[in-house]
Amino acid sequence: MSMFGALFNEPRVLVIQHTDRAPGGNFCRGLEARGARLFYLNPMEKDRIPQTSDGYDGLVVLGGSQHAFDDVTSPHFPALMDLMRLFDDKKKPVAGICLGCQLLARAYGGRVWTLDSMEFGFIQHGVTEAGMLDPVIGGLELPELMEFHEDSFDLPPRASLLVRGDRCANQCFRVGHASFGFQFHLEADTAIIRRWVDLFRNGAFVDYRRHLQHFDDAYFEDFSGRIASRITGSERFCHRVTGRWLALIRQ
Numbered sequence: 001m002s003m004f005g006a007l008f009n010e011p012r013v014l015v016i017q018h019t020d021r022a023p024g025g026n027f028c029r030g031l032e033a034r035g036a037r038l039f040y041l042n043p044m045e046k047d048r049i050p051q052t053s054d055g056y057d058g059l060v061v062l063g064g065s066q067h068a069f070d071d072v073t074s075p076h077f078p079a080l081m082d083l084m085r086l087f088d089d090k091k092k093p094v095a096g097i098c099l100g101c102q103l104l105a106r107a108y109g110g111r112v113w114t115l116d117s118m119e120f121g122f123i124q125h126g127v128t129e130a131g132m133l134d135p136v137i138g139g140l141e142l143p144e145l146m147e148f149h150e151d152s153f154d155l156p157p158r159a160s161l162l163v164r165g166d167r168c169a170n171q172c173f174r175v176g177h178a179s180f181g182f183q184f185h186l187e188a189d190t191a192i193i194r195r196w197v198d199l200f201r202n203g204a205f206v207d208y209r210r211h212l213q214h215f216d217d218a219y220f221e222d223f224s225g226r227i228a229s230r231i232t233g234s235e236r237f238c239h240r241v242t243g244r245w246l247a248l249i250r251q
Helices: 003-008 025-033 077-089 099-107 190-201 206-214 217-250
Strands: 012-016 037-041 058-061 094-097 112-123 145-153 160-164 170-175 179-182
Touching: 025 037, 025 058, 025 217, 058 077, 058 099, 058 217, 077 094, 077 099, 077 179, 094 099, 099 112, 099 145, 099 170, 099 179, 112 206, 112 217, 145 190, 145 206, 145 217, 190 206, 190 217
Parallel strands: 012 037, 012 058, 058 094, 094 179
Antiparallel strands: 112 145, 160 170, 170 179
């Protein structure tokens, strides 16, 4: 923990948010509820990526519709991946969600690639043997979790797969000292998901319009009606994960 954070027992966590359409939701609220102080940067709004982890105790990289392999559209990606590795080298925990997960995989040598069709909706996955022993994932009940992505990745060398999916295999992994990638949106709350449904359904996600052919009105109506029954388990899982991830900072 940084000297400032240690003095006040207030972990300082840097949060990289690429868009207001993919906020930190339950993940960031869970950190704040446990006493963490969050500092936000948006590199898509020209905020500069720090060259050092000084002053921070952990790093969270959130999602977005950008492709993690596209440095032309998102020229800050190389600097961000450097920062992710730097935090881990200093044994400061890292959490990457969706796009952040794919960038973490790429940062450690994993190839990022595009799926044939989008993975969208609440999906049940399985915890691996390594996941059962993991200090962040192990022993937790894994509910159906929200997915909203068109890219996936190859597991980096020396990474441990913690959660495996049927259609999209690499759903959660650990690499380095304490860096975790979450492909699923454990952070998503009801308001976030309902906004995603509205924006996706109405073509506001320009890059995702080609996927709308796979989701008709009946699907969206049925999905929207099931959010309330599924979000409770997801929020409980996220609450436990954020507590355990933050505990790694306080160790």
